[in-house]
Every structure is written in C-alpha cells, then in structure tokens.
Amino acid sequence: MSEWPMVSVIVPMYNERGYIERCLDSLLVQDYPGEYEVLVVDGRSHDGSERIVREYARGHPRIRVIDNPYRRRPHAMNLGVRNARGEVVMFLGAHSESPPDLLSQAVRTLKETGAECVGGTIETVGIGFIGKAVAAAVGHPLGVGGSKYRYSKKAQYVDTMGYGVYWKEVFDRIGLFDEELDTSEDYELNYRLRKAGGRIFLNPQMRPRYYARTSLRGLFRQYFKYGWDKVTVVRKHPGAFLWRYRVPPLFVLGAGIVVLLSPFHSWARYALLIGGGMYLLALVVASLIVGIRRRAPYALVLPLAFACMHLGFGLGFLAGLVRQWIRRKG
Numbered sequence: 601m602s603e604w605p606m607v608s609v610i611v612p613m614y615n616e617r618g619y620i621e622r623c624l625d626s627l628l629v630q631d632y633p634g635e636y637e638v639l640v641v642d643g644r645s646h647d648g649s650e651r652i653v654r655e656y657a658r659g660h661p662r663i664r665v666i667d668n669p670y671r672r673r674p675h676a677m678n679l680g681v682r683n684a685r686g687e688v689v690m691f692l693g694a695h696s697e698s699p700p701d702l703l704s705q706a707v708r709t710l711k712e713t714g715a716e717c718v719g720g721t722i723e724t725v726g727i728g729f730i731g732k733a734v735a736a737a738v739g740h741p742l743g744v745g746g747s748k749y750r751y752s753k754k755a756q757y758v759d760t761m762g763y764g765v766y767w768k769e770v771f772d773r774i775g776l777f778d779e780e781l782d783t784s785e786d787y788e789l790n791y792r793l794r795k796a797g798g799r800i801f802l803n804p805q806m807r808p809r810y811y812a813r814t815s816l817r818g819l820f821r822q823y824f825k826y827g828w829d830k831v832t833v834v835r836k837h838p839g840a841f842l843w844r845y846r847v848p849p850l851f852v853l854g855a856g857i858v859v860l861l862s863p864f865h866s867w868a869r870y871a872l873l874i875g876g877g878m879y880l881l882a883l884v885v886a887s888l889i890v891g892i893r894r895r896a897p898y899a900l901v902l903p904l905a906f907a908c909m910h911l912g913f914g915l916g917f918l919a920g921l922v923r924q925w926i927r928r929k930g
Contacts, residue, residue: 604634605687607703608768610680612673614643616694617652619811623694624656624663632703638663639680640694643671649694674777674785681771690765691786697809706765709803716770716798717790719749719761720806726898727814733898734819735812737905742886744909745844749802758802759842760790763810770798778836784829791833791840816901820908827916831924845917851879852914883907 609627613620620640627638640653642665650665657663666683668676681689688707692698702720709718726735737743744750749762764786774792777785790800813819827848834841858875861868883903891899 602634604632604704604707606634606685607632607636607688607690607707608680608684608686609636609638609690609692609703610677610684611638611640611692611694612643612668612676612680613640613645613649613653613694614668614671615645615647615649617645617647617649619695620649620652621656622697623692624653626697626699627692628660628662629700630698630703631700632707634707635686636662636703637685639666639683640664641666641668641676641680643668643676670779672779672782674779674781677785678776678779681768681776684768687768688765689768689771690763692763692808693810695811696763699807699809702806702808705803705806709801709806710765710767713799713801715757715801716793717761717764717766717800718803718806719764719800720808721752721802721804722749722762723807723809724750724812725809726812729898730816730901731812731814732896733901733905734814734816736890736894736896736898736902737819737909738812740886740890740906742882743906745847746842747844752802753804754802755804756802758800759794760787761800761802762786763808764790764800774798778832781829781832783825784833787840788833788837791837795837795839816904816908819905820912823909823912824916824919827913827918828920828923830913830917831920835924845913848910848914849917849921850914852911852918 611623624638630636640663642650642653653665657665666679668679677691688710690706706718724735724739726732739751741751748758770793774796778788781788794800813822830845858868858872862872883906887899887902890896890902
C-alpha cells in the first residue's frame with residue numbers, strides 16, 4: 601500500500617445547479633499529495649447542473665460524470681463505488697464544500713486509527729434567516745440526538761458517520777448500499793460494518809461544510825423521510841433501533857393520544873399542559889442559549905426548527921409503520 605493511496609470522491613447529484621460549482625471548486629484545490637478523482641453521479645438532472653459538471657470535466661481530467669438512470673441516492677453511491685479506481689472511497693453531497701486538507705486528513709486518520717471508516721464533524725451552513733435557524737437546529741444535540749458527527753468536538757469512535765470515508769475493500773466484505781432506501785442508506789451500511797467488526801472514527805479536525813434546507817417546510821419533509829425510511833432499516837436490523845430513533849415517534853404518539861383524550865379526561869388535560877409546557881420550555885431554553893452565545897436573531901425561529909425535526913421524524917416513522925402493517929396484511 602502506498603503512503604498516499606488513490607482516493608475516489610463520489611458526489612451523488614440531482615438538480616444541484618445552485619451548489620455543484622462550489623462543491624467542485626473546493627475539491628479541485630485539495631492539498632492531497634497522492635492521486636484522487638471526483639466521480640459526479642448524476643441522476644439525469646434537468647436544471648443544467650449536468651452541463652456544468654461536464655464543462656468542469658473537460659478542463660479537469662480528474663472529474664468524471666457517471667449516469668444514474670435510477671436517479672435515487674443509494675443507486676448513485678453504488679454506481680460510484682463500482683466505478684471508483686481508488687483504494688479509498690469518500691462520499692460527499694453536492695450541497696457540500698470541502699476544506700483544502702479534507703482528503704489528506706481523511707487518509708491520515710484511516711491509517712493512524714486502523715478504522716474501516718472515518719469522517720469529520722459536519723459544519724452546517726444556513727443561507728438566509730430561516731436557513732440559519734435550520735442549520736443551528738441540525739447542528740444541535742436537541743435536534744439530532746446522538747448523531748455526534750453533527751456537533752461533537754471530541755475525537756472518538758462512533759456508531760455512524762455522514763460523508764464517510766472508507767477503504768474500498770470494505771464494500772467487498774459487507775456489500776454495497778441498500779437500494780431499497782431513499783435515505784438512511786449510510787446508517788444501514790455503517791450498522792452492517794459495525795456488526796462485521798468494523799470501526800468508525802470521528803475526527804473533528806475534518807470539517808466538511810453542508811448547506812442546510814432554506815425553509816421549515818423543507819426541513820419537515822426531510823425529517824419525515826428520515827423517519828419513514830428508518831422503519832425499513834429497523835425491520836431489517838432490529839438492533840439498529842436506538843433510543844434516539846425511538847423518542848420522536850413515542851413523543852408524537854403519546855402527544856396525539858393525550859390530545860384526543862383531553863376533552864374527556866382531566867388527567868389527559870393535565871398531561872397535555874405539563875408535558876407540552878416542559879417540551880416548549882426545553883425548546884425555548886435551548887434556543888435562548890444559542891441566541892445568546894451567537895448573538896443570533898434567527899434563534900427566534902429555532903424552536904420551530906427543532907419541532908419540525910422532532911415531529912417530522914416521529915410522524916414519518918409512524919407512517920412507515922402503518923405502511924409496513926398494510927403490506928403485511930396485503
């Protein structure tokens with residue numbers, strides 16, 4: 601194995617005209633001493649983003665465009681792995697930017713830790729007033745629970761990783777991404793990796809940037825989809841149902857039951873008042889702390905962003921359970 605093995609950076613893309621240039625520009629100025637390539641796997645975009653990438657590819661031989669006729673993200677990631685020439689495979693979103701030392705930090709961390717997968721703490725960036733509130737929520741423990749790659753400043757082994765960097769041989773051992781999923785495909789793969797004895801290491805000095813959703817509606821839909829797909833993951837891997845995934849659906853289910861019973865039972869009204877008050881207090885206190893520390897007026901919207909994430913995931917998970925029950929009955 602060479603000191604600096606070849607790295608294949610895989611970027612799934614679908615209609616990312618507003619972001620893909622920043623993503624590619626950041627990848628073209630990496631300080632990595634070895635060889636690397638950038639594989640943009642396009643899901644047949646119709647907003648002109650594919651044309652932009654092909655123009656980049658004409659001027660930069662390290663960029664390749666791969667067609668993804670399935671359009672879905674797990675298919676894109678698998679196509680990227682199959683076409684990758686490197687010993688190391690890195691996944692990035694088209695909504696991302698990479699600091700110049702990201703590749704070199706990643707390979708160094710892989711070698712120093714002996715882990716099968718490494719990654720960094722994602723710096724979530726917001727555009728506009730609402731976007732900044734969304735970014736703050738996505739990077740806060742109250743919003744994402746134990747997903748440490750979203751906020752942790754401590755180097756440590758973790759259970760999953762966003763924008764993971766893998767030795768390519770890992771995919772020969774445990775298989776590719778689950779194409780039944782639209783989201784959570786990285787969590788499902790990382791669960792299989794850990795069950796096979798692999799380790800995942802978080803290096804907070806690696807700081808890829810991610811551009812968050814710019815609306816509360818988009819945030820809600822994103823987390824609804826996360827909850828929806830998590831049901832499929834849990835069906836296949838019951839051990840993957842961690843407490844941070846149980847709390848939102850239990851909260852939504854409990855709140856719904858209490859709301860329905862409150863006109864008929866006094867205990868339900870008290871539960872609604874006390875439980876709802878404690879939840880709102882937690883949202884407000886967390887938002888105030890963020891607002892004071894960052895001197896951020898967008899903290900006024902932060903309680904709504906937290907609620908969109910909790911309710912979106914919880915409702916999505918419950919809806920996914922209903923879908924699964926209907927399929928079994930059918």
